[in-house]
Amino acid sequence: MGLLQDKFAKYDVPQQFMAKGVYPYFRTIDSHQDTEVMMDGRKVLMFGSNAYMGLTYDKRIIEAAKAATDKYGTGCAGSRLLNGTLDIHVELEKELAEFVGKDEALCFSTGFTVNEGVIPQLAGRGDYIICDDRDHASIVDGRRLSFATQLKYKHNDMDALEKELQRCEPDAIKLIIVDSVFSMEGDLANLPEIVRLKKKYNASIYVDEAHGLGVFGKEGRGVCDYFGVTDDVDLIMGTFSKSLASIGGFVAGDKAVINWLRHNARSYIFQASNTPAATAAAREALHIIRTEPERIQRLWDVTNYALKRFREAGFEIGETQSPIIPLYVRDTDKTFTVTKLAFDEGIFINPVIPPACAPQDTLVRVALMATHTKEQVDYAVEKLTKCFKALDIIK
Numbered sequence: 001m002g003l004l005q006d007k008f009a010k011y012d013v014p015q016q017f018m019a020k021g022v023y024p025y026f027r028t029i030d031s032h033q034d035t036e037v038m039m040d041g042r043k044v045l046m047f048g049s050n051a052y053m054g055l056t057y058d059k060r061i062i063e064a065a066k067a068a069t070d071k072y073g074t075g076c077a078g079s080r081l082l083n084g085t086l087d088i089h090v091e092l093e094k095e096l097a098e099f100v101g102k103d104e105a106l107c108f109s110t111g112f113t114v115n116e117g118v119i120p121q122l123a124g125r126g127d128y129i130i131c132d133d134r135d136h137a138s139i140v141d142g143r144r145l146s147f148a149t150q151l152k153y154k155h156n157d158m159d160a161l162e163k164e165l166q167r168c169e170p171d172a173i174k175l176i177i178v179d180s181v182f183s184m185e186g187d188l189a190n191l192p193e194i195v196r197l198k199k200k201y202n203a204s205i206y207v208d209e210a211h212g213l214g215v216f217g218k219e220g221r222g223v224c225d226y227f228g229v230t231d232d233v234d235l236i237m238g239t240f241s242k243s244l245a246s247i248g249g250f251v252a253g254d255k256a257v258i259n260w261l262r263h264n265a266r267s268y269i270f271q272a273s274n275t276p277a278a279t280a281a282a283r284e285a286l287h288i289i290r291t292e293p294e295r296i297q298r299l300w301d302v303t304n305y306a307l308k309r310f311r312e313a314g315f316e317i318g319e320t321q322s323p324i325i326p327l328y329v330r331d332t333d334k335t336f337t338v339t340k341l342a343f344d345e346g347i348f349i350n351p352v353i354p355p356a357c358a359p360q361d362t363l364v365r366v367a368l369m370a371t372h373t374k375e376q377v378d379y380a381v382e383k384l385t386k387c388f389k390a391l392d393i394i395k
Contacts, residue, residue, distance in 0.1 A: 022336040024351045027343075032057040035372050037348065044343070045376055047366045048350040052323055053214050053285070053295050054371030055245035061284045065246075068280030076273045080107075081263075084273030092283045093250065099286065100209070100221060100238070101230040102252035106261055109274045111210055111239025111249030115142040117267025118237070118251050119177065121260065122206065123148035127173035130164050132156065132189065134182050136208060137355075143177065155182075158193045165201040174203035180223035181211035184352050184365060186320030188223055195232040204234040214243025215323060220289045220296055243289065246281040248274045299323060299370035302377060306368055309381045314394045323368040326352070327384065328361065329393055335362040338387050345383040 017023040031038035033056040037046045055061055068088065076084035089107055097105040108114045119142030123129050127148040131139060134155045143150055153160035168174045176198065178189045198205050209222040217225030220243065224230045240248040289295065303323045310317050316328040329335040332353050339351045349364045388394045
């Protein structure tokens with residue numbers, strides 16, 4: 001073997017957990033995503049999906065994707081800049097911009113590449129990027145590509161954010177980037193206070209609404225709408241892979257900024273444009289969310305019920321205010337083991353370990369959909385209580 005192969009042949013952490021029989025990744029699903037899925041020939045309750053609206057198998061969305069494929073084909077064979085812009089891309093961008101309350105929007109092929117391509121184009125040498133230390137990995141990778149000075153503040157600590165702002169040159173761009181809903185812990189960014197600090201220090205705000213759209217605000221417009229701060233947030237990013245039941249992402253803002261990004265964001269102008277099927281699916285999902293507010297209400301009914309049940313059962317669930325419910329384990333080995341025990345009981349949950357969290361904050365994440373029932377929640381609480389007690393995580 002060469003030096004490259006020699007280096008990576010030493011990496012055997014996954015194999016160690018495989019040998020213990022608790023490796024929790026790349027588990028194969030044999031059916032569509034719903035509250036129940038087929039795995040290894042049996043039904044398993046799915047509490048690990050980000051499909052908050054429960055729309056990934058909605059027949060209307062499937063038909064929209066099929067119709068788009070019939071009309072446009074399976075792909076665009078080029079970037080949006082050149083030959084890859086379809087009328088449905090433009091229509092979806094207009095609808096998304098109106099939905100989140102901004103002038104214009106740009107659609108990308110994945111949510112990850114929105115942050116990866118947009119952030120480096122917003123702040124450069126002599127500017128500042130200021131991030132919450134629990135921001136998503138795509139934000140981390142996006143800021144790493146920028147030549148701006150990189151600053152971080154302790155999670156949701158507004159005093160720490162203000163101290164970082166005070167370090168910045170007054171006349172430089174100061175871009176605060178934050179998740180609206182933190183994907184591992186389920187808590188919300190303190191957007192009202194961030195907006196206050198923006199105004200005090202002449203900063204700008206970029207909000208990642210990946211887990212907020214479809215869940216919070218009027219018609220599911222997101223956490224910015226929920227807090228009433230949309231006009232004070234400079235850019236809003238979102239993804240199609242959660243509530244919008246597809247794949248892709250977008251960023252929305254004022255005309256001048258979007259015009260710059262349209263011609264300079266590298267993951268937009270050098271990446272093949274999103275497929276007709278994915279674009280049409282996201283658009284149809286947006287229409288459904290806007291016209292069926294009862295879906296959002298059902299999600300919140302089952303979320304509030306689950307939060308109450310997990311607290312009553314003695315789980316440590318932190319400060320979550322969303323359908324993301326962290327069950328803290330605080331031990332990597334036990335996190336993997338309890339994931340396996342839960343699966344054996346017919347419950348699919350996701351383990352969260354470093355680098356997705358601090359070593360002392362390992363957890364398993366329960367995620368709810370509008371299509372979950374209270375009976376399914378009861379079953380999950382019962383079985384997870386059994387698993388957590390078996391490992392002496394809760395008493």
